[in-house]
Amino acid sequence: MGKVVLMQGNEACVEGALVAGMRLFAGYPITPSTEIAEISAVRLPQEGGKFIQMEDEIASMACAIGGSVAGVKSMTATSGPGFSLKQENLGYAALAEIPLVVVDVQRMGPSTGMPTSPSQGDMMMARWGTHGDHPVIALCPSSVKETYDLIIRAFNLSERYRTPVLFMMDEIIGHLREGMELPELEEVEVIDRKTVKYPEPKRLPYHIKKGKLVPEMAPFGMGQRYNMTGLIHDESGFPTNSNEEAEKLIDRLMHKVSDNYADIVKCEQVGMDDADVAIFCYGGTMRAASSAMDEARKAGIKCGIFRPITIWPFPEKELLEAAKHVKRIIVAEHNYGQMVLEVERVVKDACRIDFLGRYNGTVITPDDLLAKIREEK
Amino acid sequence: MGKVVLMQGNEACVEGALVAGMRLFAGYPITPSTEIAEISAVRLPQEGGKFIQMEDEIASMACAIGGSVAGVKSMTATSGPGFSLKQENLGYAALAEIPLVVVDVQRMGPSTGMPTSPSQGDMMMARWGTHGDHPVIALCPSSVKETYDLIIRAFNLSERYRTPVLFMMDEIIGHLREGMELPELEEVEVIDRKTVKYPEPKRLPYHIKKGKLVPEMAPFGMGQRYNMTGLIHDESGFPTNSNEEAEKLIDRLMHKVSDNYADIVKCEQVGMDDADVAIFCYGGTMRAASSAMDEARKAGIKCGIFRPITIWPFPEKELLEAAKHVKRIIVAEHNYGQMVLEVERVVKDACRIDFLGRYNGTVITPDDLLAKIREEK
Amino acid sequence: MSRQEIRLAGSGGQGIILATVILAEAAIQAGMNTAQSQAYGPEARGGSCKAETLISDQTIGFTKVQNPTFLMALTQKSLDQYGPEVSENCLVLIDSGLSAPQDMKAKRIVALPILDTARTVVGKIQTANIVAVGCINDLLGITDAKTLEKAVLMHVPSGTEQLNIKALEEGFKLAEGHEEK
């Protein structure tokens, strides 16, 4: 058994990222994500990596993309207002297929809002924050240990699918300290970047070799000269005005994620075997849900929990299946109602859907959930 | 009858805005919205107003907000990448309740994409582009004449509800020139800002007088000194850490829009009385739809059109009602599938939903729609 | 007037867009409906460029030209590109210097020395688009000369009115005695 250590969520995010191979972090401080920058500043140079504090979040995002283009696993972290600013370049990374991890430790908005209060108000922004259509992978941890493990998975997914991965934390987990067992490093699966090993003349940088998911990447400087752009491009990496190529590109980007739903989408279902009522929740809200479920079961209510770990793509298959076996789903989230819209869309009329939203800076408690569970309309 | 003039969509946007009372435009050029800036630069000083080209879109948005705070009706315009950059301050304007109009002439993304190609890829960003929860009003014109009329309505709504209004154009309409009848200016309804007329000691700037929808605004300089902030604030305009106040504020912001659904939400329904199949579309796509409908009807197919003019809040009541009377809805949009998700959510199992998306830079044609109408699965 | 789907093509600097705008304006002035648009793109910078106007006495739904009833091309490149796309019945106007590509289906082709007239008769190659407008109006009968003149004056830069009226008149003249190939 690995050593158990006391760690904060934000710290676990950095330590996990280091294990996953992060060697460049570009950021700009903002509560409640700041510790991620601060710990990176301490830890990265110790591991031969680099931390840089950029002039703002736009630059941080751009810098992290640059690092990745040069072959180094890169990360950036922020909170709501900064996440808004990163969106334009997030679209760039999605289109140019640049692996990197973007952490958003959500805080209460809109605008400056309540900077130190917990929230899950950026869930839809994670999906729709930038212009145009592009694929999104986003993950949500609900404990310190899961933060550690899941950030490694975030890096792995970003490398496997050559796409930015969003790591949607909340203040509840980011600022929580709890014990976690450190894994044996040998046992951690780390996906290294699939790179071109030697320069190939006339190689098409966005051509996918047979049996591969995505084009292999050639880090700048390794000898394979090519072009990257945020314009619609063909396999050569050069801009094209061809409508066929445009469609092909967007289709390919979308499908590399949607076709691999089973690999990417994970959710946790607790007590769902016999549940009558399910709590749908994610991130830090899970902690109240699990206490509430225990209480409810003690009171004889068959309560279960459906928790997306991958929040984008939305786990619609699993949710629809689950919805068919319960009478009610209570969607609990720390916002005015975001993922509940997806639940409504997916579940349709399969079961009743209730919503418990919290948007006043406090945390949903087990009692809040119990009251909702007991509520009969 | 007013004079009929040849006008471009982007030009109609400026001319309408001038009629609505716009006297400040802050922008940054970007295809295909640039003409809006260019025409504003010519026209505003002629009307005693001011055009300023800021250093970027963030500054443009901030500058327009500043103008509005000082009592001048203000507008900014951009396209996808710039719209991404405006999001943070859009959240500010929503929270601080600052009326202004933000135009997005959409172009194909993601990222730089195909800058000159039509798209409707920012529809979800309009709703979810910034962090946290806030209300959104967004309108979509589908002709040059409607652009003119609707931008006036955009200003009116922004004043009535003290909130930024998003004007979601597309390249199809923005760059289209057609004839339009100029209204008699006396007949145009222009809502002037409800402002505090004389300074009241101890006035609470965010207090709503009985019978009013929103707090009356006091333009800076008129003698009513108060504070504005992007932090959660109480009626005094000062930051608060009270969770009750936070909830009250967010609730009020959301409800001022949702409670006035009937006033804000407009849609056009054509041929829906007897339709078996409805085309759901908005903006420039309407033009193909209306031709397709004519053709379909000629061929004996009972086709109708459901077109949201207000796209946010989403016209869910009307749509659900309409869905109950048709067999199929074909959602046609120039993106990979955005509003179709809302249609799915709202319509649930009321009728079959088909999707016709276009994301290759070309325009959906009447033939494309006819083929879809004829398609039987 | 029955529905006309007019497409003009040429190179970036030839004022093709302005020509369609003037035709659209003429249609408006003549009480008809119109929808004018253009292909934007890097082509605008030097390459070939296309612009379109729909004219109809009916309400215009779809705003793009789908099946041109009229095509004009002022450069060989644009003719080669857009010529083969049009159907048999499309009337095609080309500058006399150009030769119709093999795979062009259109049967009705008119060749007129538009560029030459602008250069030598009007004295300024930049007026070719206005010469063309004169020709087109004549060929399609969109409106009368006076209305078209008004439309031209509404859209050319001040100071160039004289020159452009001359160009328009030369266009009228050119088209008068034309002959379909």
Added chain:
Amino acid sequence: MSRQEIRLAGSGGQGIILATVILAEAAIQAGMNTAQSQAYGPEARGGSCKAETLISDQTIGFTKVQNPTFLMALTQKSLDQYGPEVSENCLVLIDSGLSAPQDMKAKRIVALPILDTARTVVGKIQTANIVAVGCINDLLGITDAKTLEKAVLMHVPSGTEQLNIKALEEGFKLAEGHEEK
């Protein structure tokens, strides 16, 4: 050990958060589960401040203290604020300088001269949080002295180890002969 819900309150600079972190660490070292968190806010800048640790041998679901089993307050302001919130059975530790507010329901109150001990016995007021940690461990029996010492050493800045160990020992001593009010 049954579930403990520990809340510490004081003013911004008193090291309240560190104290809860050390208690959480002690719990981990003793093989228990823990969840530590704090209230962030403008209060951190000078005002009163609260931090919490849950300790349990069971898995911890909800991570926030709901019904404190233990409260410590080091300033009157924080005692006035948080004191009335706790229930009858909560054990309350206060600095000897403070007086319990009227509306406090808690019955078990221990007053110890924590600040004074830090200032005069240890010689540095900043060590009050570590003195407190010593007291708390003694009152709640979280773990043995050795483990707690280890936890302290894991979290204090290097160079201050000696001083803090002394503070901890003084804390132990203080709590030894304590008396509930």
Added chain:
Amino acid sequence: MTVDTGDVSVKTKNMSNLIYKYMRPEHLPQIWCPGCGNGIIMRDIAQAIENLGLSRNSTVIVSGIGCSARAAGYMDFNTIHTTHGRAIAFATGIKLANPSLEVIVVTGDGDISAIGGNHLIHAARRNIGLTVVVMNNNIYGMTGGQYSPTTPTGAFGTTAPYGNLDRSFDIAGLAYGAGASYAARGSAYHVQQTTTLIQEGIKHRGFSIIDVASICPTYYGRKNKKGSAVDMLKWQRDNSVTVDQAAKMSQEELKGKLVIGLLHQVNYPEFTYAYDQLIRRLFEEREENE
């Protein structure tokens, strides 16, 4: 007048006339830490306004986000606390919409020179009539002590645990390079000089910036062993030289010194003035044509 040797009096308003007149006492004392230099500088601004006799109603205070940016909330004017880094861009809109307003931007080093750097240089270039007062504490105070663009090379911050590798901005110099027509530097210690510099900056027709060395004992002081607030002010007292003195000193001698005073002033047409002239011109031309 006989000098009183220190009687103390109770008066209901509990504050000086200056504070009573220009602050919002119901929000005082500020959330700032004990000894934070921002309060001193905020008072300087009020004193400058008092000296100039500006009307509170036609004066606007715009701030971004940061400890320093909280100043807006305390000052009894038209105040707006905007988003991080964007104060100048908001202020530009306000000034443009109503040039008769006196628009003062109160900001921090991070707000104005990190995320907000672009707006600073462009407002300076345009020479728009804003007065920018920077409460420059060489650190991000609000977020807990990360290094800022004015943190000296080698100094420490939570994100510079091994010493800052970046070189630092001279904010006044940067603004001058970008075209600011008035640039000055003050300090928390030099109350009267700083007040005068702010006062002249407000009077100046065009873009003016007064970069004021503040003190943040909580983060910058602690991280860099600069001692208490008192020690930090004493450092300012003992290490400042005036612009005139500096002119006679070598680069070597100037190392580690704070140069205080008016660094640069020149006259160009102010932006909104030029704009109004343009509008007038267009109106006149139209009248002529009609």
Added chain:
Amino acid sequence: MTVDTGDVSVKTKNMSNLIYKYMRPEHLPQIWCPGCGNGIIMRDIAQAIENLGLSRNSTVIVSGIGCSARAAGYMDFNTIHTTHGRAIAFATGIKLANPSLEVIVVTGDGDISAIGGNHLIHAARRNIGLTVVVMNNNIYGMTGGQYSPTTPTGAFGTTAPYGNLDRSFDIAGLAYGAGASYAARGSAYHVQQTTTLIQEGIKHRGFSIIDVASICPTYYGRKNKKGSAVDMLKWQRDNSVTVDQAAKMSQEELKGKLVIGLLHQVNYPEFTYAYDQLIRRLFEEREENE
């Protein structure tokens, strides 16, 4: 060697060795307008690289968005065409991740000094080893002729129909004010001097910027009646003075002149070098402790 009087020869590659070696001929000719100055400047960059003997594989060209930014696509290096204004921020990541790369940013006046102004000043401040070549045409070319931060006061653009009210940036001066350790100005006309300035900029260890006056006959030229591309180049030829000459001229005499040459060079430790030193130090300290 006998001078040939002008035979012309056919050769399959159809281009000079320089172009063949450093460009991507399959993408030539560029989309730039006839007479656009960008092609000349792009060749200067290639020539500078040739003179220095840099390896194409370890050279990176980063650009933003604009006509000028299209340069990246034509040059046969590791090239990346990023988002508008952000080239320097992307380049910072590339350089930091792999300091052995020679990173050259090719950008326009709008890209670097309007939306990208903040990244410019911060990269200059950090003294990170990038070489920035600005194709400065005093206008936004790509979007059709709007005024830019380098459009002179009074000049016209589609968004300055009544003449530009803004003052303009001197980009090299701005970068210098922000801390650039190498700043120079070239022009499209002065091919050899500009090549040398770029070459020295690349050699310079630290942040260097070469602001090159380009020509945009299509928009800037047309809007401002500057004539043809040839006329615009002739203007550059006839109105340029060297830095040395300029030093002897009065402000009055310098009006309307283009000052060409090395404006400023000084040595500071380069950022990524300093970072690598830090990492080494930490590793050494750790070894000592083990």
Added chain:
Amino acid sequence: MKKVLMINQSWCKGCGICAAFCPKGALEIVDDKVQRKEGTECILCGQCELRCPDYAIYIDENEGDTDQWAKSY
């Protein structure tokens, strides 16, 4: 009217700046609050007022009817 030194202890945060820069050493900080130091002379120079970051000490005309320390503020 007589000038007096005023103290608003409720606003005082005890930073000690006033005391440090008082030319007469007339102030001291006790329990994190400023107070007049016994046996010293205040010359009403106003230095303390200028530098107090919290506006807790200032010179005013004596309009009140008391000459006590303003502890109760």
Added chain:
Amino acid sequence: MKKVLMINQSWCKGCGICAAFCPKGALEIVDDKVQRKEGTECILCGQCELRCPDYAIYIDENEGDTDQWAKSY
């Protein structure tokens, strides 16, 4: 090897820069393309190459076997 002036007309956009700055007036633009002007002398100075924005004119060694204008490029 003999140096020669090379022209790649397919890349030439006819801007006229080469012709304007040729010290010998040895170039002219015909139908928007550059060509050698008859009766003039080219001294292979390379000025045209340096300033051609489109790399359509340059000096090269004569490796080919023809000495015709490169019109067919």
